[in-house]
Amino acid sequence: MKRLAWVPVCAALWTGCSRSTDIPSYYPLPEFSLTDQAGKSVTLRDLAGRVWVADFIFTSCGGTCPLITAKMRKLQEVLPPEIRLVSITVDPARDTPEILAAYAGEHGAAGDRWLFLTGDKQALYDLCVKGFKLPLDTEGGTAAEPIVHSTRFVLVDKRGEIRGYYSGIEEDELKRLAIDANRLS
Template identity: 35%
Template sequence: MKKRLLGLTGIMILSIILSACSNYKFKADVNYPIEDFTMTDQRGDTVTLDDLKGEPWLAMFIFTNCTTVCPPMTFNMTGIQEELIERGVEDYKLVAFSVDPEFDTPEVLTRYLSNYPVPDDSKWHLLTGYDQKFIEQFALSSFKSFVKKPEDGGEVIHMSTFHLVDETGTLVKNYDGYSADGSISFDTIAIDMKTLIEERLGK
């Protein structure tokens, strides 16, 4: 009898969890339209805001000579992609804006990405092809994110945030992209991206 009650309790708990997951609704935290842009990715292809529209994309600001937060942020992004693949999510993009565009050419960005366990690099756009002043203004105006290259030639200062942009090109949510204790929630971000897609398709 006791085993039967435990079994029934387990089934009830599982049902509640599954019900909660199926009823989950995405809730935007912010509403910032991204400015139009024309940039170049690591393949040498031109990428515009319109090219990214139609599906959600997760963005970050990094540079290849970074010795602090950029490597773990990039590694975390590969973990999020693994989670997306496991959940069967296909309609998304992963975008990285270089905050040191003078050094980060498409060739440099390609080499940088090859150092990470990227499950599917076709989804990635590492962007460059603009000047330093532009990226500092663009990050602030579109993402409310701080970027500054010190005049003394030190490492570029930037934030370690992941930015979720919806299919219309609007920033809707921010996440911590780096944590010293490794507490980044890959599944939370993947679920939000999957939910955005399903709500757009009316599923």
């Protein structure tokens, strides 16, 4: 039954129901340099020319991260292959490229399409809070989720500008994200 719920989304993706100019533009992202699950450097310039969807997770999370990672996998299944997916850790001390590679494998991530990024702690936190304008708290969490972070997906256009924020939990928001991402691609 859940697969049938995605039929209208797929139809809208196929037809490209409206223009990308209908999607607001929020902020340009700052330049960054992070490391992916294969140990390769990834910069904003490397993602230029592609639409991409970002989220923030950490692999030892016992709270919302497994849920939003499962939703990202769903996006991997329904979005066209030219749209990139980018999961950025908020726990770089633990989430090494090797740990991220294992996590990516556990969640069925296509390595050439779905990147898992880590890097310098301060650079990651600045990117989350100042670049993506998302909340992050490393001291107010619980035992299950010691790092409190946003569960939003962020849509980024080919120029590196944020074009939308979407709940990573609500199904209707994911459908809207899929439609908007296709319109930008």
